[in-house]
Amino acid sequence: MLDWWAIQFAHVALLSRNSMSSGLGATKVNEGPIVGTHHGSPMILSALPSASSVRIELLFLESEGLDSKSHKVPTTSVPDVLIMEGGADVLIVGAGPSGLMLANWLARCNVSFRIIDKKPNQTLSGHADGLQCRTLEVIESFGFIDQILKIANPLVEVCLWGPSPDGHIQRNYRLANTAKGVSYIEKIFSEELKRVSGVSVERSIEPISLQIDRETIHDPHSKPIHVQLMHRRADGSIYNEDIQVKYLIGCDGAHSWVRRTLGIPMIGESSESVWGVVDTMCVSDFPDIRCCCTVQSSASGTLKIIPREKGIVRFYVQLRQYSPVADTMDRSSVTSSEIIEAARNILKPYSLVVHREMIGQTVYRVGQRLAPRFSSFNNRVLLSGDACHSHSPKVGQGMNVSMMDAYNLGWKIAQTLNGTITSSVLDTYEYERRKIAEDLLDLDRKIAPLISQKISPEDAVESTRNLRKVFKSGKVFMSGVGVIYGPSMLTIDHSDALHLARHVHPGRRIDSHQVLCQADARPWNVHELMPSDGRWRIVILAGDVREVEQMEKINRLGSLFNGENGLVTNVTPRECRLDSVVQVLTIHRSPRKEVELVHFPSTLCPPFDYEKIFVDDESYLKGHGQAYEGFGVHLHGESIT
Ligand SMILES: Cc1cc2nc3c(=O)[nH]c(=O)nc-3n(C[C@H](O)[C@H](O)[C@H](O)COP(=O)(O)OP(=O)(O)OC[C@H]3O[C@@H](n4cnc5c(N)ncnc54)[C@H](O)[C@@H]3O)c2cc1C
Incomplete structure (x- = not known):
């Protein structure tokens, strides 16, 4: 079918x-x-x-x-x-x-x-x-x-610090992070x-x-x-x-x-928080000075530490609340020494010696x-x-x-x-x-008070637990990969078809898995096949194409898209390449060595274009991408997704 x-x-x-x-x-x-x-x-x-x-x-x-x-x-x-x-x-x-x-x-x-x-x-x-x-x-x-990765500082770990019973600060939690600091x-x-x-x-x-x-x-x-x-x-x-x-x-x-x-x-909100930001070259015995940290002290407020490239450490200190109506904030009145001193107080009893400020201080106001x-x-x-x-x-x-x-x-x-x-x-x-x-x-509203509030040592455990919970629940959203756009002229939530690719959610970016080029066995990640060049893409998950019947279906699909009166042909200006508006890619799941490129219809595999047909199979050096499992597509059966 x-x-x-x-x-x-x-x-x-x-x-x-x-x-x-x-x-x-x-x-x-x-x-x-x-x-x-x-x-x-x-x-x-x-x-x-x-x-x-x-x-x-x-x-x-x-x-x-x-x-x-x-x-x-x-x-x-x-x-x-x-x-x-x-x-x-x-x-x-x-x-x-x-x-x-x-x-x-x-x-x-x-x-x-x-x-x-x-x-x-x-x-x-x-x-x-x-x-x-x-x-x-x-x-x-x-x-x-x-260019980004060459200079980026990977922010691999986030550490949450809170007040300790002795009135100082202690590390309460560590969690993995995937962002890069640039x-x-x-x-x-x-x-x-x-x-x-x-x-x-x-x-x-x-x-x-x-x-x-x-x-x-x-x-x-x-x-x-x-x-x-x-x-x-x-x-x-x-x-x-x-x-x-x-x-x-x-x-x-x-x-x-x-x-x-x-x-x-x-x-x-009518009020805004005022943040002092300073990039420094500094020496500190604070153990997480090279980790992404939120540090809450009971007496001196909250500090964010972002380690940057080449040993630079950025400090964010929330200085005060500001009311735009009163408009009393004079940004120039805040000095870098004030920001650094605030950071130093929060980090006590750890030391902080600043050798050099990289870009001086910045003060910025922000409201939700x-x-x-x-x-x-x-x-x-x-x-x-x-x-x-x-x-x-x-x-x-x-x-x-x-x-x-x-x-x-x-x-x-x-x-x-x-x-x-x-x-x-x-x-x-x-x-x-x-x-x-x-x-x-919403997320900011949940996190902001947890970070900004002054907490006593007695409330520290509860406060860290709450913060951890919010960070954890917001992690996928914050990474950006969890974003799902609702139904519209672009996205159809076709619930009766979702079983065909259980992990491909309409409106969400497709996960990337390794596949191999049928022609030369080169491994590619699916995202690499889809550069941002303004083209639409249709990916045919063709299943096991060793079966004659299955290949016939693929053939018909190729004609439907790229044939003389095909859907793709009809939206492509005559003077342009057939894949200049919509590119059709095929990923099959037969053993690569049991299928030849020439068996695929020319509508899906045009002459001289070797990067249209891919296979979910074991690579020579990089293992198996298991793309079909990743997309949640049945390995057996005759469906084409
Ligand atoms: C000191 C500081 C630290 C920050 N740290 C963080 C952080 O760690 N994490 C985070 O997520 N966000 C942070 N932010 C916020 C983040 O920088 C912004 O959310 C982000 O830069 C927004 O990007 P944007 O392009 O929309 O606006 P902006 O970065 O503000 O860029 C707007 C641009 O428009 C120009 N412009 C403004 N008005 C005009 C005009 N009339 N005509 C012509 N040009 C104009 C400005 O010069 C500027 O170049 C920080 C902001 C500041 C100020």
Whole structure:
């Protein structure tokens, strides 16, 4: 019997060339002024409709703090204005982890884009560290994991320390960890971007106004987003540039200009915690100074230790709670000595001698907040990363989740632009990523009080037990590999077909197992067969193809996908390779030496293409991958999954 799960998936996921539609709905624009607050300063968000467009401006009524200076166009000099038309389809604002992930993805999908950042220089040693499993897998699928692994510090063990009965601290628990600590994420991603596409981050540039052309917003070929950019020259003078793009993506961090310009608030707690961060070269007799630690003392608060490459140790100390309403926090008042002294007090009676600070101290405020919308104007303007969610660093997720937002979004924009899929696929971005952001905030809410609270020696055991429980239950989520996206136009939860591959869950990334290339016996991990290059993939688990009948079914399946009028053929532009939109891979489970490549139909194994047919069998040097067991597929029987 032939099972049709994969075929149904293909039907739903792909649109035939004849049935593409833009999928854009009607736009609704706020036409009256909306009064809101921004860091305590009243502001008016005015949406001024004109015949065909709506111009959005932020008018700040009071003097702004540090973060919002960028909104003001200096009035002392009259800037030159450069009008740029044509050019890029996508403008990415912000070159942090999220913006750079998006840029790297779009570059691999041949999308024309620009990426700008208001900072004149790249962050030398990035803010966040701790790349989780799934993020590492994605980087591997981009093909530059080696650069990361060369400099990464594996964070193999997490240690939880709490107060001891003698009033000091003691290690209460150790658990395994899989993250890798890397400081230079932004640098590596920028270099990789340049290598792959020749595109560099354009610096000292920020957007100052946004205008949306409502009349053309439904036209997939139009560029309805008009953005005015302000460039700062090295001599301090400025000039403006007007550009038009199809999509604007706000990857501009927690104080996102794009989000605020759209009038999207951040909803959540009104208070924020203030963290002091310092990277050091230090000497300490604290036994876990090279492990990822959370240290809670009864008298002096909480410390996080992250060992970094080349012997660097990063300390995170929660300094105090901060109320944005009162806005009393002066970041410059916190010195590195204060942060180090706080760390030293927490570690007592262990010693801490700091020989060198690597990047000086940073103080950052963070609250648990979520934007009620991740996009606007029919998904023409979207938010990614800290721009739409923020939380404490205690679960080490900010960078990872921000990058995975961009990974989720990148291919959808690319395929919408190249017409492979209807633009309504962009609705799945918020649907899928909002749930992850909510789960993350939930986890953060559970962990944050357990870490921040002052605990007495009597409560230490109970507190560590609770912390351990939360860490353990959140481990798979934190690694990123446990993420499951719910049913949508992309994911069908086909419960009556799940028995065919019990461990392949729709909406979740497929596990990687070793298989062998039928042609040359080379072992591959399944993920290596699926680089992030913007193609869809169908994997046929063909079973035992020694049976003539089974091979006939494979033959029919090959024609159904790649035959003259096949599903894949129909969605592939005639001038392109047949596997340029959808690649069909076959993994069979017969003994490799009892099957020949030539027995497979040319629809699945085209001439000169030796990397389409694989087998789950014993390798010469690396054992058996047991991929079928890993996928939960029956070893015997006649099914094809
Ligand atoms: C000191 C520090 C330590 C941290 N440690 C951790 C940690 O250990 N673990 C963790 O998970 N998270 C940590 N975080 C949080 C983590 O860094 C963020 O979650 C992550 O960087 C978010 O990535 P992003 O790209 O969304 O935003 P960001 O990294 O904030 O990047 C935004 C970029 O946009 C640019 N930008 C902003 N506004 C504009 C504008 N108007 N125009 C043009 N460009 C603009 C900024 O210059 C910046 O380069 C830390 C943050 C800080 C500040």
